[in-house]
Amino acid sequence: xxxxxxxxxxxxxxxxxxxxxxxxxxxxxxxxxxxxxxxxxxxxxxxxxxxxxxxxxxxxxxxxxxxxxxxxxxxxxxxxxxxxxxxxxxxxxxxxxxxxxxxxxxxxxxxxxxxxxxxxxxxxxxxxxxxxxxxxxxxxxxxxxxxxxxxxxxxxxxxxxxxxxxxxxxxxxxxxxxxxxxxxxxxxxxxxxxxxxxxxxxxxxxxxxxxxxxxxxxxxxxxxxxxxxxxxxxxxxxxxxxxxxxxxxxxxxxxxxxxxxxxxxxxxxxxxxxxxxxxxxxxxxxxxxxxxxxxxxxxxxxxxxxxxxxxxxxxxxxxxxxxxxxxxxxxxxxxxxxxxxxxxxxxxxxxxxxxxxxxxxxxxxxxxxxxxxxxxxxxxxxxxxxxxxxxxxxxxxxxxxxxxxxxxxxxxxxxxxxxxxxxxxxxxxxxxxxxxxxxxxxxxxxxxxxxxxxxxx
Ligand SMILES: [Zn+2]
Numbered sequence: 445x446x447x448x449x450x451x452x453x454x455x456x457x458x459x460x461x462x463x464x465x466x467x468x469x470x471x472x473x474x475x476x477x478x479x480x481x482x483x484x485x486x487x488x489x490x491x492x493x494x495x496x497x498x499x500x501x502x503x504x505x506x507x508x509x510x511x512x513x514x515x516x517x518x519x520x521x522x523x524x525x526x527x528x529x530x531x532x533x534x535x536x537x538x539x540x541x542x543x544x545x546x547x548x549x550x551x552x553x554x555x556x557x558x559x560x561x562x563x564x565x566x567x568x569x570x571x572x573x574x575x576x577x578x579x580x581x582x583x584x585x586x587x588x589x590x591x592x593x594x595x596x597x598x599x600x601x602x603x604x605x606x607x608x609x610x611x612x613x614x615x616x617x618x619x620x621x622x623x624x625x626x627x628x629x630x631x632x633x634x635x636x637x638x639x640x641x642x643x644x645x646x647x648x649x650x651x652x653x654x655x656x657x658x659x660x661x662x663x664x665x666x667x668x669x670x671x672x673x674x675x676x677x678x679x680x681x682x683x684x685x686x687x688x689x690x691x692x693x694x695x696x697x698x699x700x701x702x703x704x705x706x707x708x709x710x711x712x713x714x715x716x717x718x719x720x721x722x723x724x725x726x727x728x729x730x731x732x733x734x735x736x737x738x739x740x741x742x743x744x745x746x747x748x749x750x751x752x753x754x755x756x757x758x759x760x761x762x763x764x765x766x767x768x769x770x771x772x773x774x775x776x777x778x779x780x781x782x783x784x785x786x787x788x789x790x791x792x793x794x795x796x797x798x799x800x801x802x803x804x805x806x807x808x809x810x811x812x813x814x815x816x817x818x819x820x821x822x823x824x825x826x827x828x829x830x831x832x833x834x835x836x837x838x839x840x841x842x843x844x845x846x847x848x849x850x851x852x853x854x855x856x857x858x859x860x861x862x863x864x865x866x867x868x869x870x871x872x873x874x875x876x877x878x879x880x881x882x883x884x885x886x887x888x889x890x891x892x893x894x895x896x897x898x899x900x901x
């Protein structure tokens with residue numbers, strides 16, 4: 445009877461919390477997606493971030509996000525908002541060339557929808573929903589007419605617009621728009637720019653830059669609280685890639701191996717995209733043994749794990765430098781930090797932190813894929829995701845409305861169940877022993893009976 449009562453109480457309390465959960469969702473859920481470019485995952489362990497740590501304390505942290513190859517800015521930002529590998533969304537580098545149309549793409553020439561239309565980013569899907577709109581402050585692609593749609597509110601990209609101005613626009617749009625802005629993005633160029641300039645091992649400069657980033661996060665949170673947006677808004681803070689230390693002692697000079705007239709270089713380092721002007725095999729042979737610190741692949745031989753092969757914008761030959769090595773023409777690099785390398789390198793990984801009604805509080809998780817962010821965002825916003833390479837179940841443990849169980853918890857539950865069973869078995873044995881006590885007692889009575897005549901005597 446007690447167990448029955450307990451079950452009924454549990455069931456009712458579950459229903460009650462379920463109802464309360466639903467009522468807070470009667471307003472359409474809102475999501476702000478923020479990227480601090482080039483925020484390497486382990487900056488979080490190696491530097492102080494008081495504001496970001498407060499954000500995480502009341503939310504969730506994914507310590508490593510495995511991003512997509514090549515680990516560059518435009519490709520990874522597009523993977524976050526589409527859930528696709530680069531070969532599938534078509535933004536395969538920051539510099540591209542299409543041999544059929546003879547079009548060029550670069551970070552300063554990115555407005556042609558041709559490059560973006562192979563996928564549908566989440567702000568377009570959200571924008572097409574009834575009574576909803578999207579807003580963007582400079583996320584790559586948000587100032588382009590993708591599938592004939594831009595966010596209702598967006599800013600044309602300009603590096604000279606301050607973070608504060610971007611935040612002020614986004615928060616204004618999130619507070620007073622009709623139809624309401626339910627999905628918003630915010631992009632900031634640091635710590636990427638400083639990571640390239642100083643290198644991630646320059647502790648003194650990076651400490652200064654990362655403190656500035658933390659102050660910007662503090663500014664964002666304070667502004668959201670001031671405007672009454674904080675409690676109901678879901679906020680994801682993440683990044684596109686990490687950063688690794690480079691050095692002029694680790695240069696791979698292509699000019700020592702092949703004449704420049706033999707090929708066009710579409711993208712340079714650390715993944716060089718080579719379009720041969722002479723026979724492909726001849727170019728491949730010249731490059732193959734150019735350096736022990738670089739892998740040279742014909743397009744058909746690019747490793748499967750990169751998911752970087754099935755797109756016309758991937759050039760016939762690609763060169764992949766080892767971590768920290770730079771591919772140069774003669775002497776052409778002054779970068780002390782770079783990214784773009786193999787996406788299995790921890791130094792290339794960013795992190796993800798999230799806060800809001802959709803997320804648990806104080807939960808840490810080791811790793812997800814960057815393509816898993818898209819199905820999670822669609823779930824939060826109640827959007828039907830386009831086909832994608834992400835896995836929703838990878839992010840279930842971050843979300844309050846999902847049932848998730850991880851290995852330590854599973855082991856705990858099994859041990860708990862075994863302990864409970866053992867205790868129960870012991871109790872049953874003890875009870876049975878107590879019930880079987882009458883036998884010695886009756887023998888005692890018999891003895892007393894035997895003694896009686898002796899006393900009488
Ligand atoms: Zn970047």
